[in-house]
Amino acid sequence: MERVEYELRIIAEKVSVSSQEVVKRDTLKVYDIEVPESILDLGLRHEEQISLLEKVQNxxxxxxxxxxxxxxxxxxxxxxxxVKKGFTKSKFHAVFTDHKIGxxxxxxxxxxxxxxxxxxxxxxxGTPIHPDLAKLQCEQGALYSFRKAQTNLEKLTVHRRSVNNHNQVKHITNEVGATLTQAHLQPIATTKAASAQEVILQIDGGHVPTKDPEKRSFEALSAVAYRPEKIIEVDSHHRQIKVKSCALSAQDDDLTTMKTYTLNAARKQGMTENTRVTALADGAQKCWSVILSLAPHCKKLLCILDWFHIAMRFQNVRGAVDDAFTETLEGVKWKLWHGKSDEALPKLELLMTNITNEKKRSKLKKLYNYLENNQVYLVNYKERDQQGLSYTSQVAESHIDTIINDRFKRTKKMQWTHDGAHNVLQIRGMITSNEWEKGWQAPVLSALVGAA
Ligand SMILES: [Zn+2]
Structure with missing residues (x-):
C-alpha cells in the first residue's frame, strides 16, 4: 500500500474586501490525492459532488x-x-440541496x-424554495407524470428530498400553470413592420383521462402557428419548425380560451390584417370553429383538411375492402389528391354498395361521411405539393402526440380536471415553442411569492 503524499483541502475563507485580511477560514473537505485506478476514481463521484455543493452552500x-x-x-x-434575541432556524430548499439557515x-x-x-x-x-428548483420541478411535472418527476429529481440529487415529493411537484406545476393561464390571455400587439406574409396554423385535438366518473376522457386542443419559411430540413426524412407559437387549452368553455390563445399564437408569429393564413385541421368541428374565428384578423384564411389525417383514414379502412376493390379505394384517394372530390365521393359511394359485409360497409360509410362533412376544406393537394405549399401536418413535428397525448396517457392513478390539465399544458406549450427558458422567471416567482 502506497502512502498518500498529498491531500487536497477545500477551504472557504471570509475575506475583508478592502484589507484582504482573512477573517474566517473553514476546511470544508479534504480529499486524498491518489492515482485513479479506473475511470470511477477520476474526479468526484455524483454523491460527493452534491455533498461538496451542500458544504459550500452552507x-x-x-x-x-x-x-x-x-x-x-x-x-x-x-x-x-x-433588541436581538438569538437566531431561529428556518428551512431553505436550494436547487440540489436542503438547508437550515439562522x-x-x-x-x-x-x-x-x-x-x-x-x-x-x-x-x-415569501417562500423557502429557490426559484431554480421550482423551475426544474415545473419542467419535470410538465414533461412527465408527477411520480416520474419525483423519481427523476431524486436521481439528479442522489437523495430523496421531501420538497421533491410528487404532491409538491404537482402543486408547483399547477400554480405556475395557473399563472400562465392568465398571462396567455393578455392581448398580443401587432405591428405592420413585423407583419408576416403567410402564417401556417396546425390544429388538432388530444384526449385527457378525466376524473368525471360518467366519462372516459375529455378533449384538449392544440394549435401551432409558424411562418412557412421557418420550416427547415434536418435531413431528407425530417423537417423541423424552427420558430413557432403554441396555443393549448383543456378548458370547458365553448372554445373561448382556445380562440383567444390561438389568435395570440398567430399574432406572435406576425399575423396582421395583411397576412394570409393557411390552416390545417383533422376535420373536427371544434377545430374549424377555432380556425374560422381568425378570419376577421387576417387578410385571407384558407382552411385545408390535413392530408396527414386523410391518408390515415384511408389506411384504417384498407382492411375493410377485399383485394378486388383495393384498387378502387386507391382510385378514390388519387382523385382526392388531385382535388377532384366531386368525383371521389360518388366513386366511394359506389364502392360501398358493392360491400356486402355490414361491418366493413359501415367502416367505409364513416370515411365517406368524414370526407363529405369536410368537402369544402378539400383542396388540390398535388398542386400544392408541386408548388411547395403546405397541405399536411406531417412535414414537421409538433404533433398532437408529442404535445398532448404523451403527457396524458391513461393510467389508473392519474385522472385530470379541466383546470389541472389546462395548467400543465401551458408549461408544455412554452417548452415546445422554446419560450420557457426566457419566460419562466416571472410566472415561477409569481407562483412562489405572489405578485411579481
Ligand atoms: Zn412591544
Whole structure:
C-alpha cells in the first residue's frame, strides 16, 4: 500500500474586501490525492459532488443569513425599541440541496410587552424554495407524470428530498400553470413592420383521462402557428419548425380560451390584417370553429383538411375492402389528391354498395361521411405539393402526440380536471415553442411569492 503524499483541502475563507485580511477560514473537505485506478476514481463521484455543493452552500448561507434584514426597527405592537434575541432556524430548499439557515430574532425592550419576532424564509422572502428548483420541478411535472418527476429529481440529487415529493411537484406545476393561464390571455400587439406574409396554423385535438366518473376522457386542443419559411430540413426524412407559437387549452368553455390563445399564437408569429393564413385541421368541428374565428384578423384564411389525417383514414379502412376493390379505394384517394372530390365521393359511394359485409360497409360509410362533412376544406393537394405549399401536418413535428397525448396517457392513478390539465399544458406549450427558458422567471416567482 502506497502512502498518500498529498491531500487536497477545500477551504472557504471570509475575506475583508478592502484589507484582504482573512477573517474566517473553514476546511470544508479534504480529499486524498491518489492515482485513479479506473475511470470511477477520476474526479468526484455524483454523491460527493452534491455533498461538496451542500458544504459550500452552507458556508455562504451562514454568512448571508446574518445580513437578512427583518424589516422592522421598532416593536410593531407598542412602538418601543427592540433588541436581538438569538437566531431561529428556518428551512431553505436550494436547487440540489436542503438547508437550515439562522435568521436573527428580536424581542421588545418594553418589559410590559411580550412581542417577539419569528422570522422564517417564508416570512422574509415569501417562500423557502429557490426559484431554480421550482423551475426544474415545473419542467419535470410538465414533461412527465408527477411520480416520474419525483423519481427523476431524486436521481439528479442522489437523495430523496421531501420538497421533491410528487404532491409538491404537482402543486408547483399547477400554480405556475395557473399563472400562465392568465398571462396567455393578455392581448398580443401587432405591428405592420413585423407583419408576416403567410402564417401556417396546425390544429388538432388530444384526449385527457378525466376524473368525471360518467366519462372516459375529455378533449384538449392544440394549435401551432409558424411562418412557412421557418420550416427547415434536418435531413431528407425530417423537417423541423424552427420558430413557432403554441396555443393549448383543456378548458370547458365553448372554445373561448382556445380562440383567444390561438389568435395570440398567430399574432406572435406576425399575423396582421395583411397576412394570409393557411390552416390545417383533422376535420373536427371544434377545430374549424377555432380556425374560422381568425378570419376577421387576417387578410385571407384558407382552411385545408390535413392530408396527414386523410391518408390515415384511408389506411384504417384498407382492411375493410377485399383485394378486388383495393384498387378502387386507391382510385378514390388519387382523385382526392388531385382535388377532384366531386368525383371521389360518388366513386366511394359506389364502392360501398358493392360491400356486402355490414361491418366493413359501415367502416367505409364513416370515411365517406368524414370526407363529405369536410368537402369544402378539400383542396388540390398535388398542386400544392408541386408548388411547395403546405397541405399536411406531417412535414414537421409538433404533433398532437408529442404535445398532448404523451403527457396524458391513461393510467389508473392519474385522472385530470379541466383546470389541472389546462395548467400543465401551458408549461408544455412554452417548452415546445422554446419560450420557457426566457419566460419562466416571472410566472415561477409569481407562483412562489405572489405578485411579481
Ligand atoms: Zn412591544
Amino acid at each position: 458556508s455562504l448561507l451562514a454568512l448571508q443569513s446574518k445580513l437578512i434584514d427583518p424589516g422592522y426597527y421598532l416593536c410593531p405592537r407598542c412602538g418601543q425599541k427592540i 435568521i436573527q430574532k428580536h424581542k421588545c425592550k418594553n418589559p410590559d410587552c411580550d412581542w417577539q419576532s419569528a422570522p422564517t424564509t417564508s416570512s422574509v422572502f
